Amino acid sequence: MTSEYCFVIPNYNHADVIESTIASLQSFQMPIILVDDGSNIATQQVLADIDDKFSNVVLIRREQNGGKGAAVDTGLKKAHQIGMTHALQVDADGQHNLADVEKLLAESRAFPDSLISGRPVYDESISKGRYYGRFITHFWVWIETLSLQIKDSMCGFRVYPLAAYVKLTDHVSLGQRMDYDIEVMVRLFWQGLTVRFITTKVHYPEGGISHFNALHDNWLISKMHSKLFFGMLVRSPSLLLRHFQR
Structure with missing residues (x-):
């Protein structure tokens, strides 16, 4: 079967760099699914203008903000x-290095049944709290998968094989906010997918908008890790067998 690729970009009130992001992706000649997650009126107008300007953009509007x-x-x-077979998720805030898009696509084409993810290399723009907080999640993910294969579960720069994703979501309700990226990767790993990583630089633009709510999102992530831990216990025999069969 011929593989068909597209981009998926979630957007909630990111109006400053979204058009330049869309313009940078035009050379790939792929559909771009732009999801407006209940943005304000000003951002809605920016996205409408983008939809009018670029023929390969498919704009979807969610009436209310539901989370990333x-x-x-x-x-x-x-x-x-x-009819797409794969989708490359790109954040709307300009933090991802779009020069690495071709690397992610090439890896996905070489390993079409795998989940391909960026493995971030950060510069001085990342806060210390965010930087060190990621290691706590890495630790729990290694426990939840009984594996060190997942090098980073929080980077939203990744290529999904859509058949596997839809198979998962037909049976599981995933977290709707900042817990999503972590949970979907762990559950796809449980489902049998290999996760492959491409090193990529990540930059947090000065004055950029962060929608991470330290209290609420950390609570959701903690609750998710608890759920995944008990899910690991049930799956531990098959996870251990998978480890020794590699």
């Missing part, structure tokens, strides 16, 4: 619905 996970899920399911 909800927006990505909407985009991935739309991609599958229109």
